[in-house]
Structures are given as structure tokens and as C-alpha cells.
Amino acid sequence: MATTITRPKTLIGKAIRRREDPRLITGTATYVEDIKMPGMHYAVVVRSPHAAAKIRSIDTSKAAARPGVVAIFTGQDVSKVGPVPCGASLPGLRVPNHTILATDRVYYAGHPVAVVVATDRYIAADAADDVEVDWEVLKAVADPLKALEPGAPAVHPQWPDNKAFDFHQEHGDIDKAFAEADVIVKQRILSQRLIPTPMETRGVVAEWRAADRALNLYSSTQIPHLLRSMVAQMLGLEENRLRVVAPEVGGGFGCKLNVYAEEALMGFVAMKINKPVKWIETRRENYLTTIHGRGHVDDYELSAKRDGTITGIKLRIIQDLGAYHQLLTPAIPTLSVLMMPGLYKTQNIFADIVGVFTNCVPTDAYRGAGRPEATHGIERMVDILAAELKMDPAEIRLKNFVQPNEFPFPTATGLIYDSGDYAAPLKKALDIAEYEKLRREQSESRKQGRLMGIGMSAYGEICAFGPSPATPAGGWESATVKIEPSGKVTVLTGTSPHGQGEETTFAQIAADELGVDIDDVLVVHGDTALVQYGIGTFGSRATAVGGTAVYFALQDLKAKIKKFGAMLLNSDDVTLANGQCIDNKTGASKSVQEIAAASYRAMQLPPNTEPGMVSTHFWEPPNFTFPFGAHLVVTEVDRDTGAVKVVRYIAVDDCGNILNPLIVTGQVHGGVAQGIGQALYEQAVYDEAGQLITGELMDYAVPKAHMLPWIESDHTVTPTPVNPLGVKGVGEAGTIGCSPAVVNSVVDALSPLGVKHIDMPMTPEKIWKLIRSAQ
Amino acid sequence: MKISGSQRLPFPPDQSYALMQDPEALARAIPGCESLEQTGENEYRMKMKMALAAFSGAFEGKVRISEQQPPSSFRLDVEGSGKIGFVKGGGVLKLEPSETETVVNYDGDVQVGGTIAAVGQRLIEGAAKSMIQRFFEKLAAS
Amino acid sequence: MIPQTFDYTAPATLDQALALIAQGAKPLAGGMSLIPMMKLRLAAPEHLVDIGRLKELNYIREDAGALHLGAGCTHYEVETSPLLRGKCPLLSETAAHIGDVQVRNMGTIGGSIAHADPSADYPAALQALEAKIVLRGAQSQRTVAASAFFLDTFATALEPGEIVSEIIVPVEEAGAGASYQKMAQPASGFAIVGVAARLRRSGGKIAMARIGVTGLAGRSFRATAAEKALENTAGSAAEIQAAAALVAQGVEANSDLHASAEYRKHLAAVYAGRALFAALARTA
Incomplete structure (x- = not known):
């Protein structure tokens, strides 16, 4: 049902430029690093160079003797601070005790062992170099497959099998599906470890106000309120005496949807030294110690009928967890299981997950968090099945899609897909590409010996996290809307945007609903002392859940405006439109600004009505939303070098109603960039001893602008019934749809050579070797 | 990382073998070696300064010789650590006569950790090979 | 990303700079390699002399x-x-x-x-x-x-x-053409292999061929065997390919995370061919 809600004179749907951009592009925004306080001290964390070692002793005397060094704390000193929390729960989950500093043993290269505090950061760094640790180096294991082998070094000695959990889910009759199948295809598919690489690394400033017994914690986080609750608990501090501020946050991609040791550690340090303290993560630390993403080894089997109908899916996931559980680590692969049927109807699924400890930094949510892995898997498998059956990849997808009349659609994994017309974006992408013509071009180019590929993906994703019962810490979101006495509008959102542009989109919603100028609306976020409790920004939820909370707060406010307006106009029949409350009988009117002023002046009050013009709404979503789309990619492989060139990139995304097409397109572009990064360039590489050898931007290839194609972005619009805005979410869509389309395209390019699968990243050397071995 | 290759010494094998067990000769030949002090039978404590272009770093570590089968082979393990990380290398050196000279075939592993592991990855193999070459050049000159 | 303490001098003349460098100070020009090494503490010069402003x-x-x-x-x-x-x-x-x-x-x-x-x-x-x-x-x-x-x-x-x-x-003479072709390492932009070719044509023959190679081995070098193979030929496609194939011959190639020695040697021939073809096209 491709329809758009249209309103007269609306800002919704307009490509309004982001209001946050001037400060970002002029370098005047305030990040954690920009915070300066009188008497501020600086902390540097001493980290393990070894992936696995026992700590025999730590000698801090030389470091402590350096002038300017104020304090040094080791694991023994912080033993009363609670562990770094894991918010995920699974049956039988083994949870290692994750202390904020190592005590007797380290588990990954970069593991924090001590913190040095000094009057400036140079002294602190010099002194950190002086801390001497006597190590007993142990054997490490960095590869999850090797960690599962008998006799592998135990990451945690109490669990010699290196397993953190086994998870199983199934539905339907998988044995029957496979027994009766005309064709079964199998493939091992890797989703490699990736490093999120936000432009701004992590950073914390902690300020202890001893007289007030209050701790102010500034952190580059996606979840200020959740961070406050958990750090307060770790420090044994009353939650209402901890204020968390997320100032400007320079990107997160999920890696700042977490609670890190350093956040509690800086709070501890500030309380101990009674001075403000700052810690800014270096890029090297960021690569070593901030969570990584993905890290899957997936074994897939698909059963199907000869006509291409998919009858069953089996999936065995080996998830590289790293050494610890960060906030959501073990939960991420369960999202892959939820998403494993993709957009297809089959009701027979079988899934196993083995969560494996390795001597590496933990994995956790990274743009898409479990869904890119699942989408990559199913979309590769559908192509492999199509190749086996000699069917066109578009045709086999169209055959298996859930149909528009089947919504709400219960999936085999227990989800209820909200709304969709899955064929629409795929057909649109095929039209834009002129698919038939493109295939003819391809067969011509093959005759010339060229390696041209056409690949597609039809993705679905779980967004708008989410109903509270299905999320670890509540899945609602909050908003307060205030009309100040002057008539200016303030929106306080519990989401904590860090690049998503909600200062613009939420202002569009408020300006439209109230009929005020968008420049009169200020969106405030990220400060627990200013904003009511909220959940945060992740899982493509900010607009669909947080925006909806804003919408409902505005409805309450509009009702109150009308009450005051009716009173002031002496009318019982008023309409609120275009910023005016109008008496329907006389046509007399009062502006929203006048009404707000009157509500504060309170010379007169409507019956049963409080003064002021403030409304707070906590909105609990009844379901997730399920955006979808299709990406189509044309590639050409250089036969001599193996280099892949993306010739065309067509993205047709359906994220429901579009509040601001400029922001939606920007999200798609950024998402595709990260998807291409995974498909072609990025991979976190640990050596056998657990050393991260892609430890800097010199060796870890984040794609740059000149490495990316022009993206032809288009949309279909299928509103969700889950929220009144009809919006589904788009933050992760580009990433999720991208990697399988690119890989499918390159496999298609190499298919004349007999190539059936390629794992990511598809580096030129890997492709060259495939070409050479085929010759 | 595996590393292997061969070098020549202009001495007969028994003389080459003896040279490579002689702490004074080793101290002169190991690039950047500042001191080599015997701590046990066939075990030494070493201080060295490694310099490679703008890189430089002081390391303290151990040298151990084992599996001695004069004059045909022995095992050499070297490990050092400093502020910029650690280096560990070990391998078997096999000596073969070649007319009046000795061909030394080496086969071993090099492991680095810490900051040098992260940024020096693409340089380690080249650096290791060039250090080995300098080591043999200096030994040959002794 | 926090360097150790160092002194910094920005002298007004080259002579002043050289006098300080003679005393052990480290020259700093654009700082594109030195500064990152200092920030990682892989380099810790005590005294920097800024010659980039001279x-x-x-x-x-x-x-x-x-x-x-x-x-x-x-x-x-x-x-x-x-x-x-x-x-x-x-x-x-x-x-x-x-x-x-x-x-x-x-x-x-x-x-x-x-x-x-x-x-x-x-x-x-x-x-x-x-x-x-x-x-x-x-x-x-x-x-x-x-x-x-x-x-x-x-x-x-x-x-x-x-x-x-x-x-x-x-100064390039009339009838000369040159080209530099490389495969960039995607993270750093450095050359996995880069080949610079210079050709001069005279009387329908290649009178001069010069080929410089970077990225392949521990040091850059001139591929003289390939140059010789090309000189005094007509520069046909087959002759260029044959010469390009000589570029990596006998070279002990680098191997790292981004490219094996074997692949680098293959690329050297490919990029040598590309550089030579492009250079030849420019000799016209």
C-alpha cells in the first residue's frame, strides 16, 4: 500500500537542511574533549600488551614519583566498584566477572590494568609508561573456531570449552522440509569482525562536587540515562546524585550503546581525588578496547522445491564474543536468528548459536547489530539457490516474498511483520536499472571476456526497538514538550541523537503540530538533569519511538492550548490550525504564543486545568517496525588485478513515511558506505597470539569518499500501523541491504569462472586468486 | 609470523658455530645491542636499542640458546620488551658446510605485541630480515 | 596520541637549522610520518627543528x-x-x-x-x-x-x-612520455605496488626506457632488465607485456596483511604494463 499521509502546509516530508550542521562543520560544537574545568586533571589508562597473561605484580613507584602525578589506581584499589554490566540474559549464560581494572589476569590486548592521574595529559602518559607490570604470558586464542577445538587455551580458566552459551530456536517441521526437498543448498558464510570507527573516539569527564555529594559525568554515549542508572549502581552512588551529559557525540554506530569500564573508572577517580578528571580515548585505544561488530561464522542450509519455493532454513551461528560480555554482547546473534527468514514466507526454521569466548575485545552492537549478518546470510543463500536452480535472482525473491495481503504476518521466528509490499522496491530497483537491458549488456560484455556482475538484495530489518518486553531495559521512549511563556517551544527527548538529525526532524514534527515557525523550536537531549528518563538512540528507534513520544506529548499540549484558547475566546467551539486557536463561530483567534503566555500568567484558568504549558509523554510501542527495501549493484572486476569497481549502486528503501528526505538519504548513504566497507575493505585482524594487527587507520581500511560509488537512492512508502507517524526507521537500512547485494554482484561477475561464493572483505588479492585458480 | 632464509658466514662450520655461541661476538653482532650479560648457562640478559627510520625504542630482554648440536644446529630464542611493546623471536639455525664457508639456514617465528604490532605490521617482516642480514654481516666481519 | 616532551625550534635560516641538526636535533618538515610516530610514542626525538617553514x-x-x-x-x-x-x-x-x-x-x-x-x-x-x-x-x-x-x-x-x-x-625531451600507475593500499593510500615509466620514441623505435618501481620490495629500484628489453624495439603490445613481465623477476618481494609477495609480483607486471602503455601513448 504505497500511500503517503499528506497534510496542508506541512514541514513533514520537506528536505530541510539539518539545523545541527552549522556548528558541526564550523568546528564549534562541544564534544567531551572540548570541556575544560578549573583544576581539571587527566587520566591515562595502562593497558595490557598481551592477549592473555597473569599479573605477577604491578610496580607503580617509579610512575608515582614523577612530578605532577596525583594518583595511580590498580585493580585492587577499585575492587569495591561493581562489574561492567551485561544487560542481556540467555538461559545458562556464563558471565565472567568483568571488573573495571584487571586484578590478577588479563584477557585481551588492551585490557585496562591501572589508571594514572596527573595534572596534565603529557605527564600522565609519561607516568603510564613508567608503570611496570610483571607478566606471566599465557597462550591466547583469537579465532572462535580454534577456541572451540579440544585443547584450545581457555580464555576463562573456569570454562575450558570456551563456550559462553548455547542457544536454540526452531519452528515448523524442519526435518520434513528437508526430507521432502527437491534441492538443498549449503554454504558457510562469514561476517568478519569490524571496527565501528566513529570519528569521535570515546571520552569521559567526571566532576565530583563533594559539597553537594553529586557526580557529573560527561561521556560520549548513545544512552545517557541508562548509563546513569548503571554507573550509579557500579559506584554505589544514589542515582539522583549522578548526572550524565552526552554533549556533542561524534558518531556511535552502536559502539557507544554501552557501559564501559572507563566511565565508572573516571567517576571513581574524580570522587577519590576530589577534582575533575578527563580521559580521552586515543584511536589506538578505540581500536583495541571499544567493542567490535559482527564476528560470525554461519553455516546455512536451505531446502526448496524445484520451482524455487523455499521450504526451510537451517542456521548454525558461531559468534565470536571476545573475552567479556559488554552490555548486549550475547544478545546480538539472537537478533540474527529473529531476522533469519528475511522477507520470505517459510515457516520451517532451525537455528543454533554457540557463543564463543576469545582473547579479543568483545563484540557488540554495530550498525545493524545481528540483522546485517542474517540478511547477508539469507540473501547470499537465495542467490546460491537461484544459481542451483538456474533461476533469475529477482524471480526467486518475488516468488518467496510475504505478500501485501498477508500482513500482519507472523514469522517463523516469532515476529509479527507490520506492513509491507516487498515486491515494490525490488521492482522499482529493477526498473531504475533497466534490468533486462542490463542483463543483455552483461552477456555482451562476457563475450568480450569482461567480468561484469549484477547483484541484488531484498532486505528486511527489525527497527524501532522496541516493545519493552522484548528489550533488556525497556523499549519505550519519552518526550516533554514545553511552550515557554514567550511562546518558544522546547522539546526534550529521551533519545540521544549523535548524528541522526533529530534536532531537525523533531522540530519539524513540533512546528507542524503546533503551527509555529521551526526556528521557534529547540530540541534538547542528552542531559539527565534536563531531560526526563529516556532510553536512547540505537536500533533505528529514535524517530519511530522517540518521535512518536514527541507526537503524543504534542497532542496533549494541543488539547490544553485549545482549552486555554476557548477560555480566552469565550467560546466552546475552537479549532487549532496554523498556530492559531480560532473560534469557529466568530472567527476570532488567539495565537499559540498568546495562549502560552496566558497559561503562565494564569489570571484565569480553564476548569480542572493547571497553569503552564508542559506535557510529558512516555510512549510504549506495540510492536517493532519492519522496514524493507532492495539494493541492486552493478560491478566490474578487473581480470588482471582482481579489483572490484562498483559501477552502479541503486538503493530503494521503504522506511514508511519520510519526515525529511534529505536526512533519510543521508542515512542511506552512510549506511551503504559502511556496507561497502564490510563487503570490500574492512576486517579486524588478530594474529594467533591475539594481537590486533589492524590496530590503526593505516591498516584498517575505512572507505573514503573516493572509494565509494554514486548512490542512486529512491524509495517506496509503506507506512507502518505501529505508530501514528507511520515511520519505520532508516538508520541501519543502508548497511543491512548493502553487503549481500555487493557480494552477489561480484559472485555473479565471476560465475562464468565457476565461482559460487566469496567471503568478505572481497579484497583484490582474494578475487585474483579465485580468477587464477579458475584458469 | 614465520620467517626463514639463509645467510653465509666466511668460516668453516665449527668456527661459525662457536662464534654464534660467544656472548661477546653476539653482543657485537646483534643490531642495537647495548649490553649482553650472562645470567645462567646459555642464558643472557640483553639491553638493546632498536631504530628503524623514525621508530626507536629501548628494549630489555633475554637471549637463550638451546638444543645445541655442534657444529650443525642450535635453537636461538630472543625476547625483549619496552614501552612500545614487545618482540619475541625464536628458531632453529642449521649450519651446513659450503666449501670453506658455512651456510646458515634459519627457520623460526617472530611475534610482536603492543604498539609496534598495530602500526608496524607491514614493516616487521622487512625489518626482521634486514636485522638478520646485519647480524650476519657483523658476525662475518668479526 | 600523546607524544613525549620535546623541544621545538623554527630557525630563520637553513644554516641555523643544519647547525642544530648537526648537534642531534631531528628535522621536521611536513610531519606526515614523524608526528604520528611521536604521538604513538614510537619515536621520541628530544629536539625538533622545523625546516618546513624555510x-x-x-x-x-x-x-x-x-x-x-x-x-x-x-x-x-x-x-x-x-x-x-x-x-x-x-x-x-x-x-x-x-x-x-x-x-x-x-x-x-x-x-x-x-x-x-x-x-x-x-x-x-x-x-x-x-x-x-x-x-x-x-x-x-x-x-x-x-x-x-x-x-x-x-x-x-x-x-x-x-x-x-x-x-x-x-626536463623531458621532445618525444618523451611518462606515467605513474599504482594500486593503493585502501587504508593508508600507500602503494601496494607503484610503477613509473618513461619512454622516448625516435624513428619509430623506443630510444629510451626507464622504469621505477615502488612498494614491491624493501627499496624502490629501477627495473633495468625490463628497460633493456624494451629499448630499440617498436614498442608493440607484445614487447611491452614481455618487458613488464621482467619487472619483478628475481625480486624478493614484500609480503604483508594487504598483499602477499606473490600477488605483489603479479601486480608489478600488471602495473608496469599499464604504465608503459600510458607512457607510450603520451610519446606521440
């Missing part, structure tokens, strides 16, 4: 059939100099391949070659151009050929106290 080292001029570049010229200046683009386009073309805009704005040709990264772009062109490198110390000045300057990974003919002060390249 006007004496910043010039590009023609003199007696040769082009003289001060070591302090930025990559951007090399890339965009009308004099170089007209008379030694290979060097400008090579500079355009270095790093990114920010690096080209800051980094200098002298700093780059003194650092002698085995994957840097300039050395390929300087080898193919048979460039001369002028080295200056407080009390000395000497000129060495590029082929004698690049010794090994990060190792050059520079003696303690010396800096690269000037690079001398020839």
Missing part, C-alpha cells in the same frame, strides 16, 4: 636543462606547479597520487624521500627520472643519484647531520 627550501626552478625542487615543496606544490606539469609531468602526476588532500597540503617531497618508506610514491618516479638528490650538512654538500640514495626499508644514504635539500630532475 623559504630557502621552497622553490621549483629550471636551470641548465634541469628542474630543481627545494626539499620543502609540498606534494600539492609539486602536483600543481605549471613548470613541472609542462616539463616533468611524471613528478606532478606522481604527487597527485600521494595520500589525500590534507597530506598533500602538508607533506613535503624532501620529507617523504628522507623517510624512505618502501611503499611511498615518489621513489618510483625519481628512479625512473634518474633524479639527483642534494644532501646538505652543516659543513657539507653532496649530490647522489636516486638509485644510490634509497638503500633499504627506511634506510637512505643520508648521514647523521644531513638533510635532503634539493631534488634535481631532467
